[in-house]
Amino acid sequence: MRPVAVIGCGVTKFGKHDRSVVDLLAEASLKALEDSNTLEGDFDAVYVGNMASGEFEGRSGIANALVSELGLEPAFASKIENTSGSGGAAVLAGWMSVASGQSDLTLVAGGEKMTSVSTEEVTDIIATLTHPDEYKHGVTLLAFAGLQARYYLEKYKAPRESLAKVAVKNHHNATLNPTAQFQKTITVQDVLDSPVVADPLRLYDFCPITDGAAAIVLCPAERARKHAEDPVAISGIGGATDTHVVHERADPTVLKSVKRAAEKAYRMAGRDPRQVDVAELHDMSTLLEIIQSEDVGFFPKGTGWKAVEDGTTSLKGELPINTSGGLKAKGHPIGGTGVAQVVEVTNQLRGKCDKRQVEAEVGLTCNVAGFGNNTVVTILERMR
Amino acid sequence: MRPVAVIGCGVTKFGKHDRSVVDLLAEASLKALEDSNTLEGDFDAVYVGNMASGEFEGRSGIANALVSELGLEPAFASKIENTSGSGGAAVLAGWMSVASGQSDLTLVAGGEKMTSVSTEEVTDIIATLTHPDEYKHGVTLLAFAGLQARYYLEKYKAPRESLAKVAVKNHHNATLNPTAQFQKTITVQDVLDSPVVADPLRLYDFCPITDGAAAIVLCPAERARKHAEDPVAISGIGGATDTHVVHERADPTVLKSVKRAAEKAYRMAGRDPRQVDVAELHDMSTLLEIIQSEDVGFFPKGTGWKAVEDGTTSLKGELPINTSGGLKAKGHPIGGTGVAQVVEVTNQLRGKCDKRQVEAEVGLTCNVAGFGNNTVVTILERMR
Numbered sequence: 001m002r003p004v005a006v007i008g009c010g011v012t013k014f015g016k017h018d019r020s021v022v023d024l025l026a027e028a029s030l031k032a033l034e035d036s037n038t039l040e041g042d043f044d045a046v047y048v049g050n051m052a053s054g055e056f057e058g059r060s061g062i063a064n065a066l067v068s069e070l071g072l073e074p075a076f077a078s079k080i081e082n083t084s085g086s087g088g089a090a091v092l093a094g095w096m097s098v099a100s101g102q103s104d105l106t107l108v109a110g111g112e113k114m115t116s117v118s119t120e121e122v123t124d125i126i127a128t129l130t131h132p133d134e135y136k137h138g139v140t141l142l143a144f145a146g147l148q149a150r151y152y153l154e155k156y157k158a159p160r161e162s163l164a165k166v167a168v169k170n171h172h173n174a175t176l177n178p179t180a181q182f183q184k185t186i187t188v189q190d191v192l193d194s195p196v197v198a199d200p201l202r203l204y205d206f207c208p209i210t211d212g213a214a215a216i217v218l219c220p221a222e223r224a225r226k227h228a229e230d231p232v233a234i235s236g237i238g239g240a241t242d243t244h245v246v247h248e249r250a251d252p253t254v255l256k257s258v259k260r261a262a263e264k265a266y267r268m269a270g271r272d273p274r275q276v277d278v279a280e281l282h283d284m285s286t287l288l289e290i291i292q293s294e295d296v297g298f299f300p301k302g303t304g305w306k307a308v309e310d311g312t313t314s315l316k317g318e319l320p321i322n323t324s325g326g327l328k329a330k331g332h333p334i335g336g337t338g339v340a341q342v343v344e345v346t347n348q349l350r351g352k353c354d355k356r357q358v359e360a361e362v363g364l365t366c367n368v369a370g371f372g373n374n375t376v377v378t379i380l381e382r383m384r
Numbered sequence: 385m386r387p388v389a390v391i392g393c394g395v396t397k398f399g400k401h402d403r404s405v406v407d408l409l410a411e412a413s414l415k416a417l418e419d420s421n422t423l424e425g426d427f428d429a430v431y432v433g434n435m436a437s438g439e440f441e442g443r444s445g446i447a448n449a450l451v452s453e454l455g456l457e458p459a460f461a462s463k464i465e466n467t468s469g470s471g472g473a474a475v476l477a478g479w480m481s482v483a484s485g486q487s488d489l490t491l492v493a494g495g496e497k498m499t500s501v502s503t504e505e506v507t508d509i510i511a512t513l514t515h516p517d518e519y520k521h522g523v524t525l526l527a528f529a530g531l532q533a534r535y536y537l538e539k540y541k542a543p544r545e546s547l548a549k550v551a552v553k554n555h556h557n558a559t560l561n562p563t564a565q566f567q568k569t570i571t572v573q574d575v576l577d578s579p580v581v582a583d584p585l586r587l588y589d590f591c592p593i594t595d596g597a598a599a600i601v602l603c604p605a606e607r608a609r610k611h612a613e614d615p616v617a618i619s620g621i622g623g624a625t626d627t628h629v630v631h632e633r634a635d636p637t638v639l640k641s642v643k644r645a646a647e648k649a650y651r652m653a654g655r656d657p658r659q660v661d662v663a664e665l666h667d668m669s670t671l672l673e674i675i676q677s678e679d680v681g682f683f684p685k686g687t688g689w690k691a692v693e694d695g696t697t698s699l700k701g702e703l704p705i706n707t708s709g710g711l712k713a714k715g716h717p718i719g720g721t722g723v724a725q726v727v728e729v730t731n732q733l734r735g736k737c738d739k740r741q742v743e744a745e746v747g748l749t750c751n752v753a754g755f756g757n758n759t760v761v762t763i764l765e766r767m768r
Contacts, residue, residue: 239460
């Protein structure tokens with residue numbers, strides 16, 4: 001395989017927009033083209049991560065539409081739908097395209113326009129990703145998250161406040177990220193006082209509904225410096241699944257798809273978890289950040305909550321997690337998240353994160369589809 | 385890149401089914417696993433071509449669902465949505481996955497369950513793939529096909545009957561294909577007597593609404609004979625786009641995305657059009673088969689209709705096209721078509737097509753998204 005590099009990044013402001021997902025994807029993409037000095041580049045392929053443009057906006061074939069919007073014909077285009085893991089799967093598709101020699105300059109964009117429908121309709125659309133056998137019993141994603149939290153807190157004797165501290169940390173980080181949806185700090189008490197969603201989890205334990213898009217430009221690593229001064233290598237990438245039906249899993253506090261995808265990515269990169277300096281994890285709920293920090297190997301199972309309590313995962317800690325604000329506070333435009341995670345880690349490695357900048361040579365992203373049934377993990381490294 | 389082989393195929397009966405798309409995908413996949421002796425295989429990745437499971441059935445994440453249905457965890461799974469080109473794009477994704485070293489045993493399935501909604505709703509769902517700027521003026525896919533036909537017939541002095549003969553040929557082929565939707569021959573007069581859809585095109589000039597699925601198993605070519613006696617090499621594959629907005633194209637009788645994708649595929653395979661012995665083209669309308677037979681380089685522009693008239697593209701001709709019955713008569717389960725095309729050509733190369741078997745060493749498939757705005761072309765060859 002040919003080594004692959006990220007040579008530029010772009011994101012829109014996350015929040016509420018009165019524009020279509022194709023417009024948002026185009027804005028993020030143009031920023032990435034500008035950032036990688038490829039506005040005049042001959043692109044071979046465009047991959048788009050998006051869950052539900054059909055349901056949200058009555059549009060299909062949006063990858064074709066994006067290519068035309070940007071004037072990138074005859075670049076091949078394809079949309080990847082992997083529910084909340086669509087963005088990460090699009091990054092993997094872009095990587096495969098370059099690594100296999102199918103394409104040189106390759107754009108990967110991800111985004112979602114969610115506020116075109118009511119909150120009730122958003123819930124219905126997202127519910128299409130759960131297994132019908134479980135959904136018919138009323139078990140939504142939020143319900144799963146609540147059951148998982150209750151079980152985790154009891155099993156590992158973790159204090160409820162440790163979950164709230166994930167939200168507090170990520171809101172703080174978001175205030176240092178101008179494109180994040182939320183721009184205000186919150187307290188542990190704010191979380192504990194917010195309305196119950198799925199006991200013990202409350203409103204502030206969950207990510208919001210978000211419009212937004214992110215994009216990266218990939219090329220063969222050997223040509224990366226022709227375009228960019230500070231390219232970042234995708235040294236490892238891998239995807240894996242767990243059972244679609246959640247109740248078939250032996251231990252609901254373990255996300256096997258995360259473990260397996262991380263193992264693949266570390267193996268390819270020749271890295272281990274101790275070498276990772278910064279990470280973006282898929283904190284759809286506060287606990288999910290903690291569980292993933294265990295399953296990608298940063299902390300032993302059942303101890304991730306301690307790393308939040310003692311500040312290890314804060315901006316000034318040893319292993320900052322979700323410096324962007326995470327899904328929780330940066331926002332979660334479903335199909336965009338996996339790409340936005342790579343944007344954040346790439347910019348951390350390039351030293352372009354301004355007030356939230358951390359010291360990092362190696363970074364990791366973890367983008368999860370469904371309730372942990374399909375994950376892509378990426379390892380990114382500064383190129384020397 | 386690592387050379388890639390197809391080692392097994394499966395299809396469901398095409399037509400009307402009272403089962404979900406995941407069930408149809410699972411049936412085709414199990415047949416492909418059986419055909420490739422990989423029922424006990426360790427799969428690394430599963431790619432699913434599907435346009436609109438969300439709109440047709442209220443399901444997303446069906447790639448995850450298929451993996452679970454087949455018990456293939458922890459294989460990574462991803463759905464590709466490229467409108468009517470979803471299947472071909474999924475084949476390309478599977479090829480990239482193996483070629484890049486991301487996966488060894490890889491399943492590619494494609495399918496659609498369309499009859500879960502009314503015909504009017506099908507029309508609305510398919511219309512989501514046209515550009516909103518054109519659709520708001522009432523220009524549907526069928527309208528484009530009609531305008532294109534009128535222009536082609538006039539420009540190249542082709543007789544109206546030549547289009548009808550594509551339908552006659554493909555219906556005949558379908559009667560020799562037990563899994564094809566239509567099992568009856570028709571006459572030129574039948575086509576000319578059928579109701580007008582978009583003048584000059586009539587009902588029998590168009591493909592039907594279809595439920596169905598198809599699947600192939602891929603692996604690195606060097607390991608193909610461990611599984612199969614008669615593997616088929618994917619010697620070339622490429623994708624390309626044309627403008628999304630059809631009225632921006634200089635000549636509506638040329639599908640540039642087809643030309644460009646074919647050029648990429650021929651270049652990779654080191655082949656030229658004269659070396660192709662059998663082909664499956666995307667005959668959404670009768671004329672589209674003719675136009676594609678020109679744009680992939682089989683015949684000079686404006687002469688493809690003569691090859692239909694003189695029998696060159698019939699089963700006993702020099703270059704049989706759509707031996708399966710094509711979209712026209714085999715049926716067109718949207719996201720399944722690109723995979724089903726590869727199944728047909730693979731089986732022709734393996735000598736497994738019984739009463740419709742032709743002599744072939746090299747085959748080609750052409751799967752088109754939208755109204756020619758995104759195409760994947762594949763070259764398949766017998767492995768020696």
